[in-house]
Amino acid sequence: MDMGAxxxxxSPSRWSLPLIPxxxxxxxxxxxxxxxxxxxxxxxxSSSAVTSGSGSSKTAxxxxxQSSGIIACLRSSCAxxxxxxxxxxxxxxxxxxxxxxxTPGVFQVLKRLVEAYPAAFLGVGTVLSVADAxxxxxxxxxxxxxxxxVKDVMNVVQGTEVLYIPGVMTPTEILCAYxxxxxxxxxxxxxx
Numbered sequence: 415m416d417m418g419a420x421x422x423x424x425s426p427s428r429w430s431l432p433l434i435p436x437x438x439x440x441x442x443x444x445x446x447x448x449x450x451x452x453x454x455x456x457x458x459x460s461s462s463a464v465t466s467g468s469g470s471s472k473t474a475x476x477x478x479x480q481s482s483g484i485i486a487c488l489r490s491s492c493a494x495x496x497x498x499x500x501x502x503x504x505x506x507x508x509x510x511x512x513x514x515x516x517t518p519g520v521f522q523v524l525k526r527l528v529e530a531y532p533a534a535f536l537g538v539g540t541v542l543s544v545a546d547a548x549x550x551x552x553x554x555x556x557x558x559x560x561x562x563x564v565k566d567v568m569n570v571v572q573g574t575e576v577l578y579i580p581g582v583m584t585p586t587e588i589l590c591a592y593x594x595x596x597x598x599x600x601x602x603x604x605x606x
Contacts, residue, residue, distance in 0.1 A: 471575035475556045476597055478535045479510055485559075486511045487539060493519035497526055504531050512559055515540040521553040528554035537577075544570050551576050559600055563591045 479485060486508045490496035496517045503511060504527070511527075511534060513520050520538060527536050537557035538550040547558055547567045555576060560567060563580035571578040572595055580591045583602040591599050 471556060472577045472597070475510075475535050475537075475577045479557075479598065482509050484508070484510065485537075487514065488512065488517065489514045490517045493517065493523050496520075496523045500527055501530065504534050509533075510535040510537075512537045512539040512557075514538075515542070515546060521549050524550065524553040524555060537579075541567055543567070547571060561600075561602065563587060563594065563596070565594065568594050568596065 486503050488496060488500050488503070488511060490499060496513060496519075500511055500513065500523070513524055513527075513536070515538060517523060524536060524538060527534070535556050536554065537559060538546070538553075538555045539559040541547050541550060541558045541560050542564055544566050547570050550558055551571075551574065557577040557579060558567065558571060559579040559581070561581040563582060568578055568580060568591075577598070578596065579598050579600050580594075580596050581600045581602050582588045582591050588599055
């Protein structure tokens, strides 16, 4: 792309640009339809992210995340659609899947998925309380994720075979999560 063209687009005060017509009005609201969304986050983790261990479930989960390079994230407005979407993702080759706490019946959906896909690495996301962490672990979660480092959740998971992935944004938060026992962290979105 010609840099002059790029600056013309980025600096409207210097260049005369055509006006963009306003968007057409949105259609009238219709009956609410349950939705489901699966998004995937991919990263290449260094081999040092996987701690050497005794072959624990926590180590296996960390290894699965590393080898797959992806954690599919499922958010749905309906439990049955969540189960169907998760089943489709798992049948399609996803091996690590997170179901968010905002999904109705998240623990029941997780329990059904654990029974149907015992080899999959299934977890719960947006875990913000000890009660939710315990319910997720009782339903069979192999990992828990949070948008921030929730010390109470981190403490309740320590000593179990469940991997906790706290959310962080700054080097200080990464260090605090690491010092609290985190083996891996979820880097929050950075916006300009």
